[in-house]
Amino acid sequence: MIGRERVIRALRFEHPDRAPRHLWTLPGVPLFRAVELAALRARFPEDIAGPDVQYGRGERARGVPNQVGAYTDEWGCGWEVLQPGVIGEVKHAPLDDWAALAHYRPPYEILDNADFSRVNVSCAQSDQFILAGTTVRPFERMQFIRGTEKLFLDLACGTAELFTLRDMVHEFFMRELALWTRTDVDGISFMDDWGAQNQLLISPQMWRAIFKPLYADYVTLIHSAGKFAFFHSDGHIAAIYPDLIEIGVDALNSQLFCMDIEALGQTYRGKITFWGEIDRQYLLPFGTPEQVKEGVRRVRRALDDGSGGVIAQCEWGNDVSMENVAAVFEAWLE
DSSP states (O other), rough: OOOOHHHHHHHHOOOOOOOEEEOOOOTHHHHHOHHHHHHHHHHHHHHHEEOOOOOOEEEEEEEHHSSEEEEOTTTTTTEEETTSSSSOOOEEEEEESHHHHHHHOOOTTHTTOOOTTHHHHHHOOOSEEEEEOOOOOOOHHHEEEEEEHHHHHHHTOOOHHHHHHHHHHHHHHHHHHHHHHHHHOOOEEOOOOOSSSSSSSHHHHOOOHHOOOOOOOHHHHHTTTTTTEEEHHHHHHHHGGHHHHHHHHHEEOOOGGSSSHHHHHHHBTTTBEEEOOOOTTHHHHHHHHHHHHHHHHHHHHHOOSSSOOOOEEEOOOOTOOOHHHHHHHHHHHH
């Protein structure tokens, strides 16, 4: 069974021969551990890959990401990096003062000048499931533009400018997704980190009123092109699992070990595909290979009944041993 068929069968609960594999890496792994990365991928070939694409250069972009120092992204957000191989934090928000909103514009040049000419070729040349990674992350992008503390105050106060910014960001992301829907990719992903360690960062009611309609638009657009919708969110997001299922998200990547894995399985197994993951807060960086394998076994007992609905995904952090990542994929083959 080729990777594309394996993933589609998993998404449709049509009994793939095994759980599809998908490895994520933090920037430091390919930068500083390329030999290990190549060896692991040779041993455990992935079933999901990205297309060959190049977004345009942002007019406001300055510096180099993931290296110690400062850089500015295409939206004009100023980042600082203290450790090589990580993305850093935004320290300079372009809309720190709402007075700047009247003249603020999204970086449409990165879409207008994007090179999609190799996307369909890369899809045709691969037997993997081709998943487009996008820049779509409305809540996080609004934090980067406004500043996290101020954005949360805006949410609490219902500041009118908040909704102007939301709609501006949403329009940009809808245009980006529309570009991908005209390609041959199999799936399209978007993201936002919504959870703290044990609850949402805002109330579920506020999330449903302000942000859920955006995600519903994204999924509707993706599905209208016959493609699968993949969504990622860090943290404890159990409160919005039913909402994400309702709007049609096909595959959800979440921090299972922040939540009650067994309860998630009892409630949602067969309704959505669990796109990983394995605990990257404790097990992967600090556990032994056997402890990592037992973590995978726990996930499989709760979520994997053999019909599909699971993807063997994990994230390789800069401080995680190759042996522990290998243990993840070994346990998925047991």
